[in-house]
Amino acid sequence: MLLNYLLQTIVLVTIGVILANIFIEAKILSKLTPLVKPICKRSNLSEACIFALFTSLLSPTASKSALATFYNRGDITESEVIVTTLMSTFPMVVGGSLFKVQALITIMxxxxxxxSIYITLNFFAAFIQTFWAFVYSKIAFPPCSTSVDDDYQVDKLLLTFDTIKSGLKAAYLVLMRIIPVLTVTVLVIGYLLDHGMMDMIAHLFDPVLGLLGIPGECAAALAGQFIHYTVGYAVIGSLLxxxxxxxxxAVMTLLIGSMIVITLIYIKFSASMYISLFGKLGVKVALINYASSMLAKVITIGLVLWLM
Structure with a gap:
């Protein structure tokens, strides 16, 4: 499973970096200006960041890879990287639920x-992360000046052999730095998880179950989440x-289980990717995104306690 994930991630990162560099060389981003300009004005984010947001709807990995390309070229700042990754949470969750049929599987x-309740709450948790990132960008960043004025004239599309060649050359240099770091980090963390770290993570959530008064039978569902989310769902469905x-x-257990899954994903996968893509900044990006996810889940759990 780990090797399959690593291979899949390398492929997606490679595609994301290559496309981002070709888009830059061919000035394809300028062709998207009429679409992204309104969002740029409302969020104060640059066109490159908005492009990454759109990409996250289809592929979070490709989106982060493109964002790293823009950052390493100096097109966007550290703060824009952090805000964009946070703001991409909602489109990423929506894309994963709809395009990868997770929503249908969950309901079945x-x-x-x-x-339906659990899917809605997941959307809510993702939305509030996107919302507070949007509010922060609106307050903290100066008004965005797009590359064109209101009577825009987009640049001529330059998708030629030379621009593709230049994009591939630039992508190669980036990938030679990213791929080794990504591979080593994923393998090391995967080894640690297989040798005791997973049990330590599980114990961290034991007090939460007792505090919320969730029946002990639900622990089996939480254990199933370590294997695959569908295993946890199946246990919950059986208990119901x-x-x-x-x-x-059931809803409370699923939300706590999602916190466990998020923790595992960040330790095993996301942290490795962020560090390989953004270097030292990747540590900060991973910590902030993880803290944001946990806070959003806590708020969501509080909402369930209040309404149900």
Whole structure:
């Protein structure tokens, strides 16, 4: 599984870096100006950041790779990188749920009521992360000046053999720095998780279950989350059908399970990717994004306790 993920990630990172560099050389971003300009004005983010946001809807890995390319070229700042990765949370979750049919799988396993509630809460948690990143960018960044004025005239598209060659050459230099770091980091962290780190993570969430009064039977669902999210869903679905837990218990367990999954993803995968793409900045990006995800989940759990 780890090697499959590593191979998939290398492929997606390679595609993202290559496309970003070719787009830059061919001035394709200028062709998107009529589409991204309104969002740039409202968020104060640059066109490059908005392009990465759009890309995250289809491929988070390719989006981060493109963002790293713009950052390493000096087109965007550290603050813009952090805000853009936070703001991409909602389109990333929506894209993953719809385009990868996770939403359909969730409803089929958990049932229409619990499945729909859980999907909605996931969207809510993702939205508030995007929202506070948007508010921060609106306050902290100066008004965005796009590359064209209101009567825009886009640059001529320069998608030629020479621009593709230049883009590939620039991408190669970037990938020679990124891929080795990504490979080593993923393999090292994967080894640590397979030799005790996973148990330490699980124990961190034990007090949360007791504090929220969630039945002990739900621990099996949380354990299933370590294997695959569908395993956890199947356990919850079984407990619901047998009347052992309530819908509220199911939703709360799923939210706590998602916190465990997020923790594992950041330790095993996301941190490695951020560090390989952004260097030292990647540590800060990973920590801020992880803290944002956990805070959003806590807020969501509080909402469930209040309403259900």
């Amino acid at each position: 396993i958990l049932g229409p009521i619990v499945g 059908s047998e009347g052992i837990i309530t819908e509220k218990d």
